[in-house]
Amino acid sequence: MGTASMVERGLWAYLIPGLGYVRLRDPRRGALVAIGVFGLLIGGLLIGGIDVIDRKDDFWWFIPQSFVGPIAFLLDHLHRNVLSSSVERSIGRVNEVGTLFVVMAGMLNLIAILDCALEDDGQERRSEAKA
Amino acid sequence: MMHPLALLGQSTGFRPFLEPLPLHEWWWITLIPMALLTSIAYKAVRMPQPKGARYVRSVGIMAAQIVIAMVVISLLLYVLVERIVPLFESA
Numbered sequence: 001m002g003t004a005s006m007v008e009r010g011l012w013a014y015l016i017p018g019l020g021y022v023r024l025r026d027p028r029r030g031a032l033v034a035i036g037v038f039g040l041l042i043g044g045l046l047i048g049g050i051d052v053i054d055r056k057d058d059f060w061w062f063i064p065q066s067f068v069g070p071i072a073f074l075l076d077h078l079h080r081n082v083l084s085s086s087v088e089r090s091i092g093r094v095n096e097v098g099t100l101f102v103v104m105a106g107m108l109n110l111i112a113i114l115d116c117a118l119e120d121d122g123q124e125r126r127s128e129a130k131a
Numbered sequence: 132m133m134h135p136l137a138l139l140g141q142s143t144g145f146r147p148f149l150e151p152l153p154l155h156e157w158w159w160i161t162l163i164p165m166a167l168l169t170s171i172a173y174k175a176v177r178m179p180q181p182k183g184a185r186y187v188r189s190v191g192i193m194a195a196q197i198v199i200a201m202v203v204i205s206l207l208l209y210v211l212v213e214r215i216v217p218l219f220e221s222a
Contacts, residue, residue: 028181029175032171032172032174033172033175033176035168035171035172036168036171036172036173036175039164039168039171040165040169040172043161043164043165043168046147046152047152047154047161048151049148049149049152086146087149087150088146088149088151090150090151093154094154095151097161097165098151100165101165104169108169108172111172111173112172112176115176126177126178
């Protein structure tokens, strides 16, 4: 397994959640990962508003959120620059829950990124899980 | 020029994605979709063949395990904070 191909597979998985599996000719798995990750991302944004993604004010939360892919940086840019005058700051439970949703999306996509990058080992892990 | 979502908010009172959902006391209900979506993605990565009834059953079981675990942890924390800690305060 070459390092370059490993990085390439991981990069595809990072760019769009689920795309790594599509590249590995496993579109069903990719679609299910995309449903889970995008569902959590959209759910988090709906519950807490776009304010739950904030690279400046919530830096430590943004680190796991950034594993959703470039879309996390795009949403942060939209929040900070494009929609800044329209966004209402979310506080309390809805902010916490919304942030957690997006963090979960990022963490799950990180698992998928690693699984795509280490595909050979991944098949082995899945076989062990079955047994 | 106002953003289309902001214009929508002027007519309905709620601007999705621009302001938080008015869940108030019902925020805990979000635990269920979170558990379900987490299980969908995790089981898709983990299972050898993520399809059919076996996949659906695995997702359902994992989602139920997450919800039950969260409820049990909440109850334990409630007992600890509201019942046990005050005993030490009064002593």
